[in-house]
Amino acid sequence: MKELVTNVKNLRGEIDIPGDKSISHRAVMFSSIATGTTTVENFLEGEDCLSTIHCFRKLGVEIDQKGTEVTVHGKGLKGLVEPTEVLDVGNSGTTARLMMGLLAGQPFHSVVVGDESIAKRPMKRVTDPLRKMGANIHGRADANYTPISISGSDISNIEFHSPVASAQVKSALLLAALQGEGEMVIHEPAKSRDHTERMLQAFGCEIEETGNTVRLKGNQTLTGGIHITVPGDISSAAFFIVAALIVPNSKITLKKVGLNKTRTGIIDVVEQMGATVFYENKNVEGPEPYADLIVETSELHGIVIGGEIMPRLIDEIPIIALLATRAKGTTVIKDAEELKVKETNRIRTVVSELTKLGANITETDDGMVIVGNNTPLHGAEVNSYGDHRIGMMLAVAALIVEEGEVLLQNSEAISVSYPNFFDHLSNLIS
Ligand SMILES: O=C(O)C1=C[C@@H](OP(=O)(O)O)[C@@H](O)[C@H](O)C1
Numbered sequence: 051m052k053e054l055v056t057n058v059k060n061l062r063g064e065i066d067i068p069g070d071k072s073i074s075h076r077a078v079m080f081s082s083i084a085t086g087t088t089t090v091e092n093f094l095e096g097e098d099c100l101s102t103i104h105c106f107r108k109l110g111v112e113i114d115q116k117g118t119e120v121t122v123h124g125k126g127l128k129g130l131v132e133p134t135e136v137l138d139v140g141n142s143g144t145t146a147r148l149m150m151g152l153l154a155g156q157p158f159h160s161v162v163v164g165d166e167s168i169a170k171r172p173m174k175r176v177t178d179p180l181r182k183m184g185a186n187i188h189g190r191a192d193a194n195y196t197p198i199s200i201s202g203s204d205i206s207n208i209e210f211h212s213p214v215a216s217a218q219v220k221s222a223l224l225l226a227a228l229q230g231e232g233e234m235v236i237h238e239p240a241k242s243r244d245h246t247e248r249m250l251q252a253f254g255c256e257i258e259e260t261g262n263t264v265r266l267k268g269n270q271t272l273t274g275g276i277h278i279t280v281p282g283d284i285s286s287a288a289f290f291i292v293a294a295l296i297v298p299n300s301k302i303t304l305k306k307v308g309l310n311k312t313r314t315g316i317i318d319v320v321e322q323m324g325a326t327v328f329y330e331n332k333n334v335e336g337p338e339p340y341a342d343l344i345v346e347t348s349e350l351h352g353i354v355i356g357g358e359i360m361p362r363l364i365d366e367i368p369i370i371a372l373l374a375t376r377a378k379g380t381t382v383i384k385d386a387e388e389l390k391v392k393e394t395n396r397i398r399t400v401v402s403e404l405t406k407l408g409a410n411i412t413e414t415d416d417g418m419v420i421v422g423n424n425t426p427l428h429g430a431e432v433n434s435y436g437d438h439r440i441g442m443m444l445a446v447a448a449l450i451v452e453e454g455e456v457l458l459q460n461s462e463a464i465s466v467s468y469p470n471f472f473d474h475l476s477n478l479i480s
């Protein structure tokens with residue numbers, strides 16, 4: 051149980067936001083299946099990305115990791131070896147699903163396992179289209195849940211209309227398709243993050259993105275020997291963006307935050323609610339643009355959040371819900387069913403834990419309704435339920451609790467995506 055800092059007077063200073071989790075996973079995966087030695091800078095040392103490194107080591111890839119610097123000695127798509135142990139993805143849905151796509155086309159047997167939370171997360175969204183491409187996959191509930199076993203087979207590329215806007219599904223299919231015959235075409239109902247597409251191009255692959263559709267020809271090779279700079283994770287920055295907006299008299303700078311358009315929904319939302327985010331030192335030269343963000347305390351009003359923006363801010367909904375408790379009027383979050391299949395059912399855990407702190411928040415079938423008006427928050431015992439984003443949201447909520455103490459159970463989950471979160475937070479508190 052961790053006692054959280056409460057009743058903070060202001061936040062000041064700057065933070066180097068740790069590397070983007072989605073890009074760090076992909077940097078290790080794609081450099082492992084590329085030729086040559088690739089170096090990665092500002093890799094996220096969170097547990098999820100370390101799980102990806104462990105899995106690729108078990109597939110015979112030599113990877114040197116010293117803090118945020120990683121060197122991957124690529125094996126090429128045909129150089130991976132059959133693992134003699136299970137591939138443990140820990141708490142990482144991204145690792146599980148992307149690995150399934152890659153392993154579907156490899157000429158060996160492998161087993162993907164994860165923790166208690168992973169064992170409840172749906173894998174059919176990947177299994178079903180992969181089977182249509184010829185994959186041989188078995189697991190609990192017709193391969194919906196881990197442990198999942200995969201016996202590699204010949205892959206034929208298909209045209210697929212994904213029922214969900216999910217970068218994990220899209221990326222898993224692209225990893226299988228790289229090894230397949232013919233052209234793969236994936237249509238999504240809304241555009242999901244496109245880090246895979248950008249990184250495949252950096253490794254010399256040809257991929258076409260038009261609207262919500264991607265096209266990739268099979269039998270391509272990845273040419274490594276490149277250097278990848280991972281920008282700061284906007285999903286991690288989001289906790290400090292909101293903290294600065296809601297703690298009185300605050301002004302902070304968040305350094306080198308990734309600004310890929312498929313991820314910046316949080317900035318659109320805070321601006322629609324009445325805040326301004328200022329940019330400095332913009333860098334648009336590499337495949338992933340980034341800039342320093344300056345955020346200060348702001349007056350906010352409630353809005354409706356739903357539709358095409360959802361994939362652009364899906365991981366930020368817990369912290370947006372907290373922000374909405376500080377806005378004038380009501381905020382409605384809809385079209386957020388995907389939150390039910392994350393590390394926890396995030397609609398339920400956000401509503402239950404913010405209710406314990408005194409917020410006026412109600413669960414709906416596809417999201418939540420928050421009546422803001424600066425409802426005072428009070429002390430309580432709360433729980434992350436092992437979900438890193440719920441833990442960080444609650445630590446930010448505690449900052450504005452004026453009376454009583456806030457105790458957080460399962461705070462260690464935060465190291466999944468932001469191991470030095472509490473150090474960064476205390477650096478901003480004078
Ligand atoms: O591809 C990725 O790196 C991710 C995609 C999203 O999941 P879905 O693809 O399930 O929407 C996101 O929630 C997750 O944190 C990371």
Ligand SMILES: C=C(OP(=O)(O)O)C(=O)O
Binds near residue numbers: 145
């Ligand atoms: C949903 C998340 O990650 P994953 O799906 O990789 O477990 C997240 O980081 O919020």
